[in-house]
Amino acid sequence: MKKENVSIASPDELDKHLQSSSPVTWIILLSTIAAMLAFFVWNCVYTLPIRLSGAANIESGVATLVVGDEEKEKLAEGSKVWILDKEGKVTYVEDKPVVANIPLADGSYTFRTDIVLRNIHPIDYLLKR
Numbered sequence: 001m002k003k004e005n006v007s008i009a010s011p012d013e014l015d016k017h018l019q020s021s022s023p024v025t026w027i028i029l030l031s032t033i034a035a036m037l038a039f040f041v042w043n044c045v046y047t048l049p050i051r052l053s054g055a056a057n058i059e060s061g062v063a064t065l066v067v068g069d070e071e072k073e074k075l076a077e078g079s080k081v082w083i084l085d086k087e088g089k090v091t092y093v094e095d096k097p098v099v100a101n102i103p104l105a106d107g108s109y110t111f112r113t114d115i116v117l118r119n120i121h122p123i124d125y126l127l128k129r
Contacts, residue, residue, distance in 0.1 A: 044121060045121075050118050052117055053117065054071070055111070058083070074117050076089050081116075083113050
């Protein structure tokens with residue numbers, strides 16, 4: 001199809017030759033911008049926990065967490081610990097075991113634990129912080 005060069009003699013003819021965007025195009029553009037904005041806000045607000053999983057021996061409500069040497073160096077007093085959906089905090093870190101106070105029934109048990117080492121924002125992965 002061959003395009004012709006058209007000369008416009010009056011301003012009234014200008015409307016005939018200009019193309020306008022349809023409302024669907026604007027809706028798609030605005031929804032894309034809104035999705036990108038929502039994704040950016042979520043990245044800045046939401047936090048991902050970096051966890052360390054392990055085992056815990058529980059006696060009289062005191063959990064002794066067994067972790068390796070490398071993991072022990074990553075821990076700090078006050079780190080959150082979850083055992084059976086109950087939350088506690090690391091009270092102190094010794095040579096090998098880590099002790100946390102968690103309100104559980106008396107007795108001797110061994111459970112799987114999750115220790116939160118730190119929380120990060122997803123945007124930190126993008127910015128490599």
